[in-house]
Amino acid sequence: MSQRHPVLTMTAISKIFPGVRALDGVDFRLFPGEVHALMGENGAGKSTLIKVLTGVYGTDAGTITLDGQQVSFAGPMQATAAGVSTVYQEVNLCPNLSVAENIFIGREPRRLGAVNWREMRRRAQELLARIDLHIDVTEPLGSYSLAVQQMVAIARAVDVNARVLILDEPTSSLDADEVAQLLRIMRQLRDDGIAIVFVTHFLDQVYGIADRITVLRNGRLVGEYPTAELPQIALVEKMIGKELDALERLDSEAGRDRAAITAGQPLVAADGLGRTGSVAPFSLTIHAGEVVGLAGLLGSGRTEVARLFFGADRADQGRLAVDGEPTAIRNPVAAIGRGVAFCSENRRTEGLVGELSVRENIILAMQATRGWLRPVPRRKQDELVERYIKALSIRPADPDMPVRNLSGGNQQKVLLARWLITEPRLLILDEPTRGIDIGAKTEIQRLVAQLSDGGMAVLFISAELEEVLRLSHKVVVMRDRQLVAQLDNDDTLDADRVMRAIASGARQEELEKA
């Protein structure tokens, strides 16, 4: 492969932000017809490298050559025009426009000066058919799932004659089937000779599709490796730069005494709780010190369950008891008052206030419970914020930085810190480790184990079965907005059984147990 000429070469790229050397002499090569995984922890410089490549940022040093010609794009538009297209993690299309309009926005087929709508629809359909996506292109893009939106974004990118396609965390909000579909599309594009840069946190996907891997760490190049020659554990070591037996250590901690935890009165008990059009009535108890894992595919009703417990949505059926007392949790204020905390999976839209500082975001929930007339004293703020920045190693450790400037993993930690300082009794974590690097992921997992050891109840939602199994005492399986199984996490429970429950509805699982 290396005899061929690379379509893209980046040499000795450096990029400096105030106080941070985001990239330091990084090299990167990309050959036509390959999938090249760009790996690294949060803050390793992956996003910056991509933004430098696509002209979002200028470089402070280094050269970029495309097809042997030195280039320097003034912006993503220029990059796209030159054949370098990017599909970002958060799809940046217009959800209110139709699928066809999104694909052809800015380059609408015209006839006599007016937009030729029929032609646009026809071509959109054709284009999507090529990646086996058969949807109504006149519907607003926002009415489709994230996966479909992502594929539309890819179709658009490819259609503008991309030779280099950059996929920045395309799979982080997709479920297994959708990932498989996306990987299939990627293979197809690769076989057409397109060079694909694949940024992801999912090792399985990297080993499933990537031809080569480039690893970055702290803004420096660690190395470029053919996938076949780099075992997974070696890759993780290179990304983290330290021995990683943390995961195994956690495993040994998981042998906690479930019988003792669930002996007493449940902290929270839902009895036939449900909401029409959102989630079918379910019954579920959570004890103090218990970690309940909520598994299921995307859209199976996991988040909806969490929202009912937190009062983010109002239940219209069933009862909820806290400490054995019947309670109606009508809104988040009521939930927080009873010691429930909820870290939403949508950090940006439902979690943080991007414009406010790390400090303000951390104290927001505590301040809300005190009311605006009783501000948290500055000294106490400093103390709490400093303690949690240290405890969760939030980086950069600057309490006054606007939180939107932080990387995804660090934003997640800020959100966690917000709830931890309220000392909740039930902590609901919705996909707390999504889209963040392995190091931060392990930290958060370890934290969950610690918190539950300390007596906190945790409702842990995750698309990753391994993670759910490692942490939970009890695994609750959701399917099609119904709670279909509650499985004790004893020695007999493994990913296969949970998967079967997810797939089949697993009524017989419960029968077997009974």
Next chain:
Amino acid sequence: MSTVKARLAPVTGHRLFWPLVVLVVLLAANTVYRPSFLSVELKNGQLYGSLIDIVRLSAPLILVALGMSLVIATGGIDLSVGSVAAVSGAIACLYISEQPDQNSLGAVLTALAIAFGIALLLGAWNGILVAGIGIQPIIATLILMVAGRGLAQLITSGQIITINSEPYKTIGVGHLLTLPFAIIIALAVTLLVAVLTRRTALGMIIEAVGGNAEASRLAGIRSRRITLLVYVVSAACAAIAGFMMTANVSSADGNAVGLWVELDAILAVVIGGTSLAGGRFYLSGTIVGALIIQTLTTSVYAMNIDPQTTLLFKAVVVIAVCLIQAPAFRARFRRRQAPTAPPAAPVEKQKEQVPA
């Protein structure tokens, strides 16, 4: 030269730098036109001069704009402030005009209390429409903007109510401690709003609601109450401004009091650096913005600019102010000024002067 630039970076990068530059330029232009412009003299224990006049005349606008800052910070807007000013001014004047002794301090205070109370109700009406019923702020307050004018005319029976009350007049043209009373009121209200928002957690919570309403709700903030509160504060500020405007001329004209002040107030807030999308708000910026607008109005009169071109002149200056403040515009201008950046060598220095 680049080290000078680097030293100046904290100053030129400050939020208030460009608005203040504009203000200084306006004042300088006036001074060039009329050298005595900057002089302030003490007559009979009272300060006089064009500068004092500008601050005094801008007092009502400052008041309205302070309330507007909070409303805009929540992501809303309050178009009804002019009408609220007219209603409260009309009520106060009507009550005073019906008293046997218009100079009685008690009667004036009663008038102010009644009018102020009704203004709070009007503010609550706005707040309920926006926070309770969920009508878009621009529409919700448009209702009172139109209806309030009608209400003010009903109160004055379509006439201009003229009063002859020394205590009331003091609000507009009186002096205290050598300064016009209006300036002192504006200062006091500014301090009050600053303390209300920055010494409590109200400011941060307003910014959280304006920055991300859903995230704030999920953090346990009772955002409806906060929204209601800012509309009430806005109406309260507008009411005081209404007293000032009517006291200035000792009469209430339901048609004219506070006409278009909402637009000037919105402009002042925006010039001051608060985004119309909500979020962070800057009271100091708002005040500079209000001063710029009043200086502009005063300059137009002082320089004898043809009255028919006044509005156009104002518009041109406002566009200039907004453009100067936009970083994107300045960057483009700079690039044209210096198309060939000095090569490679100063790279190290550039790194140091990247504005934070």
